[in-house]
Amino acid sequence: MRGNPLEVKILTRRFGLPNSASIDVYLANEGYQALKKALAIKPDDVINEVKKSALRGRGGAGFNAGMKWGFVPKQANKPKYVVCNADESEPGTCKDRVLMEYDPHQLLEGIVIAGYAIQSHQGYIYIRGEYRYLMEIVDHAIAEAYARGYLGKNILGSGFDFDLCTHSGAGAYECGEETALLNSLEGLRGYPRVKPPFPAVIGLYGCPTIINNVETLSNVPHIVLQGGDWYAKLGTPNNGGTRLFCLSGHIERPGIYELPMGFPLGRMIEEVGGGVWRGKRLKCVIPGGSSCPVLTAEEIDVPMDFDSLTKIGSMLGSGGVVVLDEDTCMVKAAWRIMKFYAHESCG
C-alpha cells in the first residue's frame, strides 16, 4: 500500500501494522470498542448516529446508510438480515478487497453493530468468487470473533445474539445490484427483482434486510466511537467522512488512497496520484467506476462527493477513478466497456 501525506486515514489507519488482520492487533488498536459502546445504547440511537454522520453508500448509489436502516420495520415477526455486499466488481474498483485483506475485523464490527441497530441476528458477507483468498481471511476473522465472544450468543454479555458467515459468488457483475445479490444468495440466477418492495421490507428469504457495501459498514465503528457529527465534518455537507479512491489507468502512482469526501479530482490526480503517467496530458477521467459518464480534462476541478458529481452529470459511484491519457482512443475505451456490459448482461 502506497501512502500519501494528503490522506486522512480512518478506515486505513491500521493497514500498515504488522499482522493487521489479526484480532489481537485489532483489539490493541481500539478494536470492538465501538461495539461495546453501541450495545450499551438503544438500537434506534445507533441508527440516529449513523443518520447524523451523513454516511452514504459506498457501493455506488450513495444512498444515506442510516435512512436505509431506518426503513426496516421495527415490529416484525419475521427474522431480519444484514447482508454485506462484498461483490466488488465495478471496473476500476478494488477498495473493498484491501479493507477485507488488511482489516477484516473492522468490517465484522460494523456488521454486528448494524445487526444490533436493526435487531437482526444473522448476517451474510457475499464475497465475489474471484476473491477466494479474502474469503479465507474473513472466515478466519469470523472464527476469531466467535472465539472471543464478538459473534454468537450473548455478545459481550449484552444478551444480543448475532451469527455471521461468508457466502461466495461465482462470477457475475450483475450480483452487485442489491436485489440481484439477494436472488444470488438464495441460490437463484442473479437477476434484479422488481422494486418496490425494497429489501428493507422484503429482502432475503422475503424478510426485512439491509444490504450495505464493505466500505460503508467498515465506517460504522468509527461513527459509533467518535460520533456522527465528527464523521460528518470530515467531508462536505451531506457527504460525510472519507472515501477510498482507487486511482488506476494512466496515472503515475496508481493506488488506493483514503481522502476526505469532496477532495478535488484535479488535485487527486496531480498531488496524490503523481499526475498522468509518462508526462502526458490528461484526456479524460472516469470518476467512479465504468458505469459513470466520463469527465473531460476541463471538468476536473469538481469536488469528489456525490452531489457535486451528480450536478455535472456524472456520478461518484464506487470510487474507481480511471485516468485516460491524451493518446487513448475513446472509441476503443467505450467499446471495451460496452463489451463488459454485454458479457455481464447489463444495460
Next chain:
Amino acid sequence: MLSDALKHKFDTVIARYPLKRSAIVPLLLFAQDEIGHVSDEAVEEIARRVGVRPIEVVEDIGYYSMLHRKPVGRYHFQVCTNISCMLRGGEEIFAHCAKKLGIGHKQTTPDGLFSLEEVECLGACCGAPAMQVNYDYYENLTPEKIDELIEKLRRKDQGSRIKD
C-alpha cells in the same frame, strides 16, 4: 466420485442457510475446486442435497462465469483486459500468454496443464495489468513476468509428477 471431505464441506455449508438452495453456488465452486469442473455427478449430488431439480443447478452454472461444465487446465490463466488493465497493457499480456501457451480464449493446452481465458475486472485495477491463475493474483504484469511464471509452473508440475 466426490470425496468425503467435500461431502462434509457440503453439509457444513448447507447448514448456514435457512433455505438449503442458498448453498448451490458455493457448493458448485467447492465441487469445481476439487474436480476441476462441474461434473454431471456434482450437479445431481448438489441438486439432491439442497432439494432442487438438476435443471435449477444447471441454470445457475450457466449464469455464473466462474463455473465450468468442462475441464480447464491445471493452471487456469484468467487475464483481465477490462478498462484499467487495458489502459496499461492488459490486451498485450493476454496476447503474450496466448502466443506463449499456443492457445486462445477458453482453450486448454493439449497436455491439460494450461488454459487461458480473457476475463472481466478482477478488482486489481491499481495493480494493472493483472491476472489470476486459479485463485492466485498476479499484478503489475509484464511479458517477462509471464514467461517466468509459466516456466515456474511447468517445473512445479514436473516436480509433482516425479513425486507422484
Next chain:
Amino acid sequence: MVDLIKLTIDGKPVAVPPGTLLIDAAKQMGIEVPSFCYYPGLSLQGACRMCLVAIEKMPKLQTACTTVVGNGMVVHTETPEVANARKAMLEFLLTNHPLDCPVCDKGGECELQDAVFRYGAAETRFLETKQHEEEKKFSSLVYYDRPRCILCYRCIRVCDEGMDVNAYGIGFRGAHSEIIPNRGEHLECEECGACIDICPVGALTSGTYRYKTRPWEVTYTGTVCNHCGDGCKTTLSVRNNVVIRANNRDHSGVNGEFLCVKGRFGWDFVNSEQRLTSPLIRKNGKQEEASWEEALAHTAERLQAVLAQHGPGAVAVIGSNRTTNEENYLLQRFARSVLGTNNLDHHRTADFSSLVRALTEAGAADRHATIEEIGAASSILVIGNDPTHQHPLIAYQVRQAVRQHGARLYVVNAGEIKLRRQASQYLQVSPRGEAEAVRALAGQVTASQDLCTGEAEALPTFAQALTKESDTVVIFGDEIQGQGVGDLVRWGLTLSGRTRFVALGDYANSRGAADMGLFPDTLPGYQPLSSEAARQQFESAWGSNLPTTSGRNLRSILEGIRAGEIKALLVFGANPVRTFKLEKAAFAGLQFLFVAELFRTETAEFADIVVPATSFAEKSGTMTNTCGQVQALKRTMRKAGTRSDLEILLALARLFGQKWPYQSSEDVLREIIALVPGYGIPLPGLLVGHAVATRPEGAPPPLERPDLVFSSRDSLFTSGTLSRYSWALNSVDEAKKPYGHAF
C-alpha cells in the same frame, strides 16, 4: 367493500380495485399496452420493457406490468416518447432475431411481428452478424429455435406455475441466454404444449404443425376435444380436410388456454391412414368392401331375421362414450322403439346414476360443480382417481384454485398421485380403500387397522380439517360407486356451506351416454324404466310402445352372448373386445355383429358388418362433460366415405319402416331439450360456444353389480382405443413411463 382507486389513463377516468396493475387497468378500458413477458395469471417477470408508459410526475417511463395503480395517477400509454422507447426495445429484440418471417410458423400470428408493424421499427443501427444456432428438437412435439427466442420466460413460467412440471430453465446469460430443457438436450414433461401456444414468437414450435401451412390458409373451427371427460374447448385448424393443429385459440370455454397433450396433439387420429372409409361386409369369412346401401340393407335384413326368429330379447346394443348426445339419444330410441329391447348399455366409467339418485334423494339436485366452480373453490376434496392423468383440466383447475387464491386441497387416495403436491391434507389409504375411508370420515364405521397406510391420526385430523371448510367441491373417481356414492353425498352435504360434487367419467361423452339413458333400466334423464309416466312421455312422443322390463346390462349382455342367448349385437363407437379382454370364442354364439367405428378395432375385426363412422371433427352435435356441462361440437371438415352415427341410425330406422322426424342433430337436440329432465337448456348460449350446465334429477335404480363401473385408467398419453391411432401420442418418450408417473 374496498374503495376503488381512481386514475386517468389516456385522458379517460377509470376506477379499479387497489393492487390492480396498470396494464390490467388499461386493458379493462380497451387500451392494449403491448407486452411480451407479461402474461395474465403468471408471475411478473419485468423482462421485456415493451409495456413502458408515461406517468405524470414520474421522471422516467415505467413498466405498466409491474406498476400498481395509485389514486390520482395520470397515465399516457401512447406518447411519442413511449412509442420511441418501444421502437428502441424492438430494435434491440431484432438484433439477433432472424427475419425469417416468411417461413416462420408464427408469421401472421406473431406478437413481435405485430409490435414491429405497430411501431414501425423497420430500421436497425446494428450491423453485427446475427448469432445463429440450429434449432433443437426438445421432443417429438416441441422444437426450439434459439435465435427467434426473445427470452420473455413465458414458457418457463407456464410450465412451472400452470402445469407444475418445471421442465424448463434458462441457460447461460446475456445475449447467449437460452431456454434449456430439463433432461440435457431433451424435455421430459407432460408434453402439453402450453409452452408452444404461449410463445409470443416462433421460438417454440409444434412437431405436428411446423412448416405445414401459413396461418391464414386454414379454417378455424371451435369445437370440443374428444378425449377425456373434461370437455376442453379447442379450435381445430383445418386445411384441405386435414386437421393440422388444435389450440384453444380464443381462450374461451371451460378451459381458457389450457389443453393437455391429448387436446393439443392427440387429434391426429382423425387424419390417420387407418381410418375406415368404406363399409365392410363379411363374405366367405372375409371382410370385403361394400357400398353403404348394401351394408345397411344387409344389416336391417339380418336384424329382422334374428328378431323374427328369437325375439327382441336376443338383440343387444352397446353404445359409445364418445359419440354425441343426439346420437346416444337416437341409439336408445332405436334400441327401445325399433328393436324393442332394453338390452342396452355402455362401458360405464363413473357412477353418474348413483350420484343423481343420491342428490335427488337428498333434495340437493343442484349440487353439481362445474369446471369453473372447481377453479374458484376454496376447498376441494379429491377421492380416488389420478386427475393429472385422467382429467388434466380438472387437475389444472385444482392447481389454479390452490395457487391463485389459496384453496385447500384434501386428497384421499391409495397412490401418491401428483396432486398430492398441492394437497394441504393427504390421506393415503390401502388399495381400493377410498369407499371405506369415506364411511370412516362420515363416522359410519371405525376405520379398519390397515386402511390408512400413513400416520395413525391422519384420518381424524383430515376429518377435523374438512369440518372447518365450507362450500367444498367433492371430486371422486370410480372407487366410489353404488352405495358408496350415497354415503359420500349424505356425509358431504353435512359439511358447511354448499358442498358440490363431481363424478369423474373417462371420456368425452361418458356423462352424456348416462344422461341419454344408455342403460338397460333407465330412460334418458335418469328416469327409471319402471316409471310409467316416464315411459309414456317417450311413447307418446315417438308414437310407439317401449319394452317395459329391464334389459341386460353390459356384463349380462356379454354373458348372454357366451351363453348363446344373445344372437345379434350392435356396437356403436365402442371396443368391448379390448375393454373386457374378450377372446374370439366369446362371440362364437353370435349370429350377427354390427360395428360402427372409425378404425378396424378388435371388435370390428369380428364383425359381420363394419361401417365407417365420422369422427368428432366431422360432425355436429353436443357433448356433456363429466361435470354435466353441455357444449356444442361443430363440424370442421369432411371425411369421404364416412357417415355419422346419427346418419347411420336414421338410415337404419328408415329401413325398419320408421319415419323419424329429424333432419339434423339440432332437431334431435330440440327433442332432448323438450323431453329429457335436466336438459332444459337455452339453445342460443350453447350455439355460440358456451358450456351450459344441466341439472339432472331422478330416481334411477341402484347399481346392479359392482363390476359395471370401472375406469380405464388412461394416462396422459392414452385414450382408450383411439390413442393407438395417434402418431403424436405414441411419439413421445414419456408415453412409455408407467401409468401414474408424475412429471
